[in-house]
Amino acid sequence: MDPDEPPTGSSLTTKQLQQNLKAVKQRERPLRLLFEIPSSQIIEQTLSRHVVYAVVVMRSGSFDSSRVSVERRYSDFSRLHQQLLEEFDEELEEVVLPRKLLTGNFNSEVISERRLALQDYLAMLFAVRSVRHSRLFSDFFTEPEQRRAHSLLRAGQFGPAMEQLQAVIQIQEKLLPWQKPTLMVASLSALAVCHRDLEDPDQAFAAAHRALPAVRRYGLKAYRAALLELLLDVGYQLGRPVAQIQEELTTLRDAERGEVSYRSLKEIVVQEFI
Template identity: 30%
Template sequence: MEKIKQRFSKSTALENVLSDRHIDAQEQELADDTDAFTSSSELEVDISLRLKLSESTNSVNQKSNCETEDVETREMYVPDLDTENPMNGQTVFEIISTDTIKDGHSNFVIYRILLTKSSIVDRNPVVIERRYSDFQQLHLDLSKHFKEHMEAISFPKKRLFGNFTPKTIAKRSRAFEQYLTHLYSIDEIRFSHTFLEFFYLTDLKEAYNCLLDVEYEKAIACFQKVLLIQEKILGFLNLTIGKTLCALVSCCQTVEDNMMGLKYGRQALKCYTNHEDNKYYLPLLQSCVHLSWKTGEDKEKLEEILNQKRRDSKDLPSLLSVVHSSVIL
């Protein structure tokens, strides 16, 4: 396939927000993510237990990176919408470890956040890494759009000195856990673009960039990571998850990973149960019919539904072309 030249615009929604941001005196104090003092950043508060948990999820971190994976590794990323409903129960945010990174003459702290579901045995935990400045930007953006809600939510301030002491980092880590839990509990904030972009927008952009560059194996790994995060924040059976699943179906179909593509496709179809007019639905259904044929699975029922839903005899666009046409931030 000829390499698609379409690329993402560098002017993202986040950058637009930043361009017209007004920072008052208190926010200016928070704006610096560095400190002249250098110290160990490991948490003193129950750090040994948390580091053990971090080690236990290390393989998940590695699989979340956008690297080529084999078919067996991908198996864990296919959600089963019949047996699991992550919307039952809360997502737990836990900072399991930290690192102090030296950047020139200054330093910053990386916080590793473990996302798990409390109501089930979570087979697919996911870890993301964020800096203090990422949390700060989230707070400023949410304060701008949800002023009434945010007035009651405290945010850990920067200190003039001692930002890298183990005690400060431990205290701030606990505060960040409570902060994310509080935000998650407010539906208006939880499903906002601002909150969601904190968790997966960068990975989503990278996934689509890999797809547009016809690097489908790398795109699959990136979309898998996005899917893991989305299911923790959004739950299943929604159009956002469906769109990510469709991207995975199209990539798997292109690299002829037909069995995995069909598994993703079956789950994606459930997201469009009440949205059959969505532009993804018929191309997705067509892909599932083709993948069923390729894998020797029964395609009669899917083919019957496809023939009933098609309004004319014109050829449907491929699912991959629909995914390409939707790459706009």
């Protein structure tokens, strides 16, 4: 037998067969999100104090080395629960948010118990199909950071804005199997603007190019024209072939004359999350 050829079914050892079967099962294992709340912190302010919980989001079913975390207060969980009840009341009959405490909120044992209870709460929410496909669910993990990133962008603080956006995009990537592909358009567009203003055209081109397929598919006209404009301009700088981009932009404007926005991508981005 040629040593360079893979072994056939008849020549595999029992151990190799078992390894192959295990690999197949791992590939076929359905994806799901896992949530951990490994730590918490008491935040002292002038007239008040509160607890923030570090919420880690991971994806199972495939190797996921990226552990992205966000910080949320109990009030954030409570707000999410009320919003979900308004939309999915009957489907949440068995999902109970840990109750609000009137005393003992800053006791270490109480905080530890609440961490585990909130972790279980997120797992129960994810188990409800309508919830995990809801934009309310994804917004819980990303919207505060997106708002912060866009605020920094509007202030011209592109470096810090980019750091926030990269964290948002990592979480959105984990959520995408259950969310619409348009989920990442705003954050990728903002990231492209940051890279361009930081004079990194290669990364600006990559972020804009990544956002474009969902924009095309779902007919986001304003974003499409603006992304094509940025790709065309940055592509010229990089010496990339841009004839197809130019043709697509020209065709779009001819077909949608009077309807396509002529705002730049930056002008669109700065209006988000105001």
